[in-house]
Amino acid sequence: MTALLTLPVMLPLVGAALSILLGRSRRVQRTIAVTTLTAVLGMAVALLVEVDRHGPVAAQAGGWPAPLGITLVADRLSAIMLVVASLMLLAVLVYAIGQPGAERNHVGFQSVYLVLAAGVSAAFLTGDLFNLFVSIEMMLTASYVLITLGGRLEQVRSGMTYVVISLLASVLFVALLAFVYASTGTMNLADLSSRIAELPDGLRSALAVLMLVVFGIKAAIFPLYFWLPDSYPTAPSPVTAIFAGLLTKVGVYAIIRTQTLLFPADTRPGTLLLWLAGATMVVGVLGAIAQGDVKRVLSFQIISHIGYMIMGLGLFTLGGLAAAVLYTIHHIVAKTGLFLTGGLIEHAGGSSRLTRLGGMVRTAPVIAVLFLVPALSLVGVPPFSGFVAKFALVDAASARSSYAVMGVALLVSLLTLYSLMKIWISVFWSPASDPQPAAGPGPPPGEPLGGPLLMVVPTAVLAALTLAIGLAAGPLYDLSLRAAADLLDPAAYIAVVDR
Amino acid sequence: MTVLLAATAAALFSIGTYLVLQRKLSRIIIGIALLSHGANVLMVSSGRSGRAPIIGNGRADELADPLPQALALTSIVISFGVTALLLALAYRSWLLSSDDEVQDDVEDDMIARRGAPDDELAGAGDPSEPDEAVDDEPVAGEAGP
Numbered sequence: 001m002t003a004l005l006t007l008p009v010m011l012p013l014v015g016a017a018l019s020i021l022l023g024r025s026r027r028v029q030r031t032i033a034v035t036t037l038t039a040v041l042g043m044a045v046a047l048l049v050e051v052d053r054h055g056p057v058a059a060q061a062g063g064w065p066a067p068l069g070i071t072l073v074a075d076r077l078s079a080i081m082l083v084v085a086s087l088m089l090l091a092v093l094v095y096a097i098g099q100p101g102a103e104r105n106h107v108g109f110q111s112v113y114l115v116l117a118a119g120v121s122a123a124f125l126t127g128d129l130f131n132l133f134v135s136i137e138m139m140l141t142a143s144y145v146l147i148t149l150g151g152r153l154e155q156v157r158s159g160m161t162y163v164v165i166s167l168l169a170s171v172l173f174v175a176l177l178a179f180v181y182a183s184t185g186t187m188n189l190a191d192l193s194s195r196i197a198e199l200p201d202g203l204r205s206a207l208a209v210l211m212l213v214v215f216g217i218k219a220a221i222f223p224l225y226f227w228l229p230d231s232y233p234t235a236p237s238p239v240t241a242i243f244a245g246l247l248t249k250v251g252v253y254a255i256i257r258t259q260t261l262l263f264p265a266d267t268r269p270g271t272l273l274l275w276l277a278g279a280t281m282v283v284g285v286l287g288a289i290a291q292g293d294v295k296r297v298l299s300f301q302i303i304s305h306i307g308y309m310i311m312g313l314g315l316f317t318l319g320g321l322a323a324a325v326l327y328t329i330h331h332i333v334a335k336t337g338l339f340l341t342g343g344l345i346e347h348a349g350g351s352s353r354l355t356r357l358g359g360m361v362r363t364a365p366v367i368a369v370l371f372l373v374p375a376l377s378l379v380g381v382p383p384f385s386g387f388v389a390k391f392a393l394v395d396a397a398s399a400r401s402s403y404a405v406m407g408v409a410l411l412v413s414l415l416t417l418y419s420l421m422k423i424w425i426s427v428f429w430s431p432a433s434d435p436q437p438a439a440g441p442g443p444p445p446g447e448p449l450g451g452p453l454l455m456v457v458p459t460a461v462l463a464a465l466t467l468a469i470g471l472a473a474g475p476l477y478d479l480s481l482r483a484a485a486d487l488l489d490p491a492a493y494i495a496v497v498d499r
Numbered sequence: 500m501t502v503l504l505a506a507t508a509a510a511l512f513s514i515g516t517y518l519v520l521q522r523k524l525s526r527i528i529i530g531i532a533l534l535s536h537g538a539n540v541l542m543v544s545s546g547r548s549g550r551a552p553i554i555g556n557g558r559a560d561e562l563a564d565p566l567p568q569a570l571a572l573t574s575i576v577i578s579f580g581v582t583a584l585l586l587a588l589a590y591r592s593w594l595l596s597s598d599d600e601v602q603d604d605v606e607d608d609m610i611a612r613r614g615a616p617d618d619e620l621a622g623a624g625d626p627s628e629p630d631e632a633v634d635d636e637p638v639a640g641e642a643g644p
Contacts, residue, residue, distance in 0.1 A: 130570055137577045144584055153595045157602050160524060160588055167531050174538035174574050181567055182545035230604045290610050
């Protein structure tokens, strides 16, 4: 049992080390990375089955008992996130191998990517606030390298913004850890949940708000989102896809985990979170409408959709949290798929600017389908995953009579449709208004699918997955409900850590 | 001792904040380094102070709390690594543009400028007017004195 908790973190790290040692052969590196991530995916599924059947599991690193040592815990939420994350990591890795340019020219890509995988797994599995900091740093340090991979001027420019903002968040995180330790004397999440309850109200609110700021920067919620659309689009497209799918969601996971586990039920900042959620949704989608580049439109939409997850959390009801979990699953799959399609558009059309692209529904029909499926899913059209997730969210909001935020959510869905249709019309339907002289129309010869097979297949798998989530909505919603029940009543989580 | 540490942390935070708000990347990096030192000092001061925490060096309640020190060490190592990366980035930026100034987002500027003609239309009436005015100005300036 312990192995299932430690190996998803250890295996990618071992793989990363091996990958550096065997850097001469790209084929060996690829084999190592694909094998490792497949193994992690298998373990994540096994962990989810185990946790769903028998409740949370915990492992104490080095055999030190709970409040002293580093605890790894998995409850349903962490296991679900781990499964989705490792699936995305694997799909994007295959895509990166297929794409000319991104991974082929860099010896370090595979190992840095595996470190990122280890960081993401560790962030989901950790039961210790300081270890959460270390995992997030591990993930971020890998992301600093990936985002500037290639070292072009605009990458360096946007990479600097990204690194500096992330570092400021890390400094605040260390300050938060210092305050938490000074006031409670522990870093273990399960231990903290009982000790924070004994603190005076003012101190507790200060800690809660500082946590919200620290994780809010990572998750890009309003008003701390500005760095995201600036830095994501310049990275190579598989890198942007994995960032879009996972990095902000680690922030969302940390917000959900800390706000539900650490603070007593009567002091949760529900109304504040709902306001932030509404503002995040509106600002993100308005930004998306104004943009003129595929990747930038999609980046602003990430922000907008983070708002939906925070809204589910802000309701603090069983239905709301379940909807937040379901929405996170849906969003990771649909958004990663959309960004992978964005990479395909760039590959086939030679640019990602809306004015330079056009008529791709004829020249690359496969890409058109691969774009339309996750796009409709993101908007919330049945039978795709977005419909189920949004329906659950709206249902939960109306059950709690939060009609204002419910109205905002529905309006933002419409605006999301508008911004995606803007891409659809200018890239796929209409002729290019400002065609590039260099790039010929349509995909390079010999690629009837619009791109190399290894790029198209992972994208198609994600598109199929978003349909599958929509069709298997019943069991998935039940699983999310059970995960939400764990979050609202963390007694089992605390008990398994203390044992 | 605690007051001294708190004052050090406060000073580091304020100088760091000032430097981070500058435009040159080299200053920002120094600012980030100072900020993370401030956070580390804060971290060290969060535990009980006392004698060196080694077994046999005194009773348990006389010893300093070793945990925050270990945590601070970890975070120093992390900030060291990331600062090195930032310096490499600044060097790269200098190689590419012989400048380490942090530039604005070009896309953002373009989108912001797209809104500008509407304002000018509403104010000036004729969209071709501002261009002519710009052309005329230097001539008028030279003729004046």
